[in-house]
Amino acid sequence: MQMNGHRTRLHLLPIALWALVLAGASVQAAGETLPSWNEGATKARIVAFVQAVTDPTGKDYVAPAARVAVFDNDGTLWSEQPLYFQAAFAFDTVKAMAARDPAIAANPALAAAAKGDLNALVEVIAITHGNTTSDEFAERVRQWTKTARHPTLHRRYTELTFQPMRELLDYLEANGFSTWIVSGGGVEFMRVFSQEVYGIPPERVIGSSIKTKYELRNGVPVIVRLPEIEFVDDKEWKPIGIHKAIGKRPIAAFGNSDGDFQMLEWTTSGPGPRLGMIVHHDDAAREFAYDRDSHVGKLERGLDEAGARGWSLISVRNDWKTVYTPRQ
Amino acid sequence: MQMNGHRTRLHLLPIALWALVLAGASVQAAGETLPSWNEGATKARIVAFVQAVTDPTGKDYVAPAARVAVFDNDGTLWSEQPLYFQAAFAFDTVKAMAARDPAIAANPALAAAAKGDLNALVEVIAITHGNTTSDEFAERVRQWTKTARHPTLHRRYTELTFQPMRELLDYLEANGFSTWIVSGGGVEFMRVFSQEVYGIPPERVIGSSIKTKYELRNGVPVIVRLPEIEFVDDKEWKPIGIHKAIGKRPIAAFGNSDGDFQMLEWTTSGPGPRLGMIVHHDDAAREFAYDRDSHVGKLERGLDEAGARGWSLISVRNDWKTVYTPRQ
Numbered sequence: 001m002q003m004n005g006h007r008t009r010l011h012l013l014p015i016a017l018w019a020l021v022l023a024g025a026s027v028q029a030a031g032e033t034l035p036s037w038n039e040g041a042t043k044a045r046i047v048a049f050v051q052a053v054t055d056p057t058g059k060d061y062v063a064p065a066a067r068v069a070v071f072d073n074d075g076t077l078w079s080e081q082p083l084y085f086q087a088a089f090a091f092d093t094v095k096a097m098a099a100r101d102p103a104i105a106a107n108p109a110l111a112a113a114a115k116g117d118l119n120a121l122v123e124v125i126a127i128t129h130g131n132t133t134s135d136e137f138a139e140r141v142r143q144w145t146k147t148a149r150h151p152t153l154h155r156r157y158t159e160l161t162f163q164p165m166r167e168l169l170d171y172l173e174a175n176g177f178s179t180w181i182v183s184g185g186g187v188e189f190m191r192v193f194s195q196e197v198y199g200i201p202p203e204r205v206i207g208s209s210i211k212t213k214y215e216l217r218n219g220v221p222v223i224v225r226l227p228e229i230e231f232v233d234d235k236e237w238k239p240i241g242i243h244k245a246i247g248k249r250p251i252a253a254f255g256n257s258d259g260d261f262q263m264l265e266w267t268t269s270g271p272g273p274r275l276g277m278i279v280h281h282d283d284a285a286r287e288f289a290y291d292r293d294s295h296v297g298k299l300e301r302g303l304d305e306a307g308a309r310g311w312s313l314i315s316v317r318n319d320w321k322t323v324y325t326p327r328q
Numbered sequence: 329m330q331m332n333g334h335r336t337r338l339h340l341l342p343i344a345l346w347a348l349v350l351a352g353a354s355v356q357a358a359g360e361t362l363p364s365w366n367e368g369a370t371k372a373r374i375v376a377f378v379q380a381v382t383d384p385t386g387k388d389y390v391a392p393a394a395r396v397a398v399f400d401n402d403g404t405l406w407s408e409q410p411l412y413f414q415a416a417f418a419f420d421t422v423k424a425m426a427a428r429d430p431a432i433a434a435n436p437a438l439a440a441a442a443k444g445d446l447n448a449l450v451e452v453i454a455i456t457h458g459n460t461t462s463d464e465f466a467e468r469v470r471q472w473t474k475t476a477r478h479p480t481l482h483r484r485y486t487e488l489t490f491q492p493m494r495e496l497l498d499y500l501e502a503n504g505f506s507t508w509i510v511s512g513g514g515v516e517f518m519r520v521f522s523q524e525v526y527g528i529p530p531e532r533v534i535g536s537s538i539k540t541k542y543e544l545r546n547g548v549p550v551i552v553r554l555p556e557i558e559f560v561d562d563k564e565w566k567p568i569g570i571h572k573a574i575g576k577r578p579i580a581a582f583g584n585s586d587g588d589f590q591m592l593e594w595t596t597s598g599p600g601p602r603l604g605m606i607v608h609h610d611d612a613a614r615e616f617a618y619d620r621d622s623h624v625g626k627l628e629r630g631l632d633e634a635g636a637r638g639w640s641l642i643s644v645r646n647d648w649k650t651v652y653t654p655r656q
């Protein structure tokens with residue numbers, strides 16, 4: 001290929017940028033990074049890991065293309081109590097649909113759901129998440145995130161993201177990582193706000209999905225969502241979701257429940273430096289406190305095996321100075 | 329978030345980089361770009377499109393995050409005659425397996441395949457592509473790309489990539505696009521060489537897939553390939569594959585057969601500036617000449633409708649100065 005002046009400048013600049021990133025990482029004092037994290041073993045481990053994999057002279061150096069970090073969403077990047085926020089979206093949506101459509105109001109499962117019955121959730125999701133085009137669904141999610149409020153915390157759901165984790169995403173990106181969401185939540189649900197809320201673009205969101213098909217409506221192509229589950233991105237399917245979308249094994253994984261166990265196992269059993277961390281919800285005063293007995297975000301095996309597997313627990317109470325992202 | 333000096337520098341640099349990219353694109357004379365393309369309407373259209381979407385003062389400006397360009401692989405980025413190169417891999421692999429294993433040699437379908445029977449291909453793919461771990465499969469592909477030679481062109485298959493298309497990929501990337509492969513070929517097959525050959529990382533390769541599962545073997549997690557088709561990324565499923573992996577509609581699409589029709593339709597029916605192009609194989613002297621009657625890469629509807637849909641044909645004979653990438 002002909003190397004004219006324009007191309008040459010373009011090729012050199014990223015190198016200069018990387019040099020600066022690397023230099024910046026190595027001189028950066030721990031106190032300057034991750035300001036919402038308390039000093040302690042957890043923060044120190046994150047910073048040491050990032051310094052090790054970005055130091056081109058060190059034995060643990062990892063090339064930028066392999067610096068893949070994966071994050072669960074519910075309970076890891078934002079709260080998930082008293083029930084997954086996407087379930088709240090489904091309940092809110094079915095209530096609105098039932099108010100407009102007597103046939104929906106007459107469906108016993110949906111009537112139960114409208115009263116908050118969690119067991120009716122599967123049918124609610126089929127009704128509220130299928131039978132739309134992808135564009136219509138995204139618009140519905142967008143409207144909901146602008147208006148709906150958490151029942152006890154009285155904030156918009158997108159204001160219930162964890163500030164320390166948002167700083168961690170930025171810190172990793174600034175150090176040449178690519179950060180990905182790997183969630184049991186619906187991929188088309190999360191993609192509506194992932195860029196704005198986490199700085200993660202749609203193509204780096206992996207999640208559960210329903211089947212879709214390509215269709216012409218009056219000659220105009222649309223993608224139609226069908227009321228049928230395609231992929232549940234949870235437990236042993238998280239490594240599969242990662243493999244399908246990324247085709248590389250991550251070097252760092254962050255989760256909070258046993259649904260993330262295999263994602264951490266897959267990530268941390270590869271060769272070279274690896275980081276596995278579990279957010280432990282132990283702060284009833286500022287957020288929620290739950291683990292072994294929770295119906296949402298149950299954490300049992302992770303608690304039992306984290307030590308032996310070299311995974312760190314992130315204590316919300318002790319490790320985080322601030323929990324939620326300040327309102328804009 | 330605290331904005332210390334390190335962070336501030338990092339945030340400013342990408343802006344400076346973009347400014348340079350944009351400035352570079354707008355001053356770049358057509359003669360300096362795409363050196364393996366002949367001057368003419370096709371090249372002029374590509375350059376005009378790129379200039380339009382990167383000009384921040386123009387009405388057709390597209391933000392970098394939305395500059396998604398998708399490329400078919402077989403027949404678009406590399407040759408596909410006399411049969412898809414992945415089929416050649418499957419045949420070569422089954423011959424090697426039959427030489428070692430009498431049970432495979434005794435299977436009638438595989439015996440037929442070993443003699444080159446294309447109808448036996450489905451069974452051959454099941455045998456050769458499943459029942460391995462993903463790591464083992466990737467290693468098998470890697471070895472094959474290093475040793476196998478095209479039957480008539482006598483080059484390694486990875487040396488049969490189209491130099492003009494490789495320049496186009498680089499040109500788009502240099503102008504802030506993200507380029508993706510969207511192929512009917514197997515995603516785990518293409519990912520082995522996509523970075524080295526096209527500069528496209530594994531996470532930007534979309535393709536057909538077989539089912540996989542996560543498994544512990546002697547306590548070590550592996551991803552196992554199962555002999556069962558999961559997704560065929562062809563025809564009306566290409567827009568679905570794009571939607572699943574990227575979650576955005578591309579603004580430019582390049583294909584060569586009717587298997588790419590819906591990908592071009594989906595791409596070019598969105599609002600704003602759009603580019604759809606079809607590589608037309610009309611050069612029997614330097615490559616192959618085929619379209620309507622070909623058993624591989626059949627192009628019929630695309631030829632008939634390209635004009636009315638505003639898609640351009642790329643003539644291998646007239647538009648390309650060079651066909652194949654020079655040997656390294």
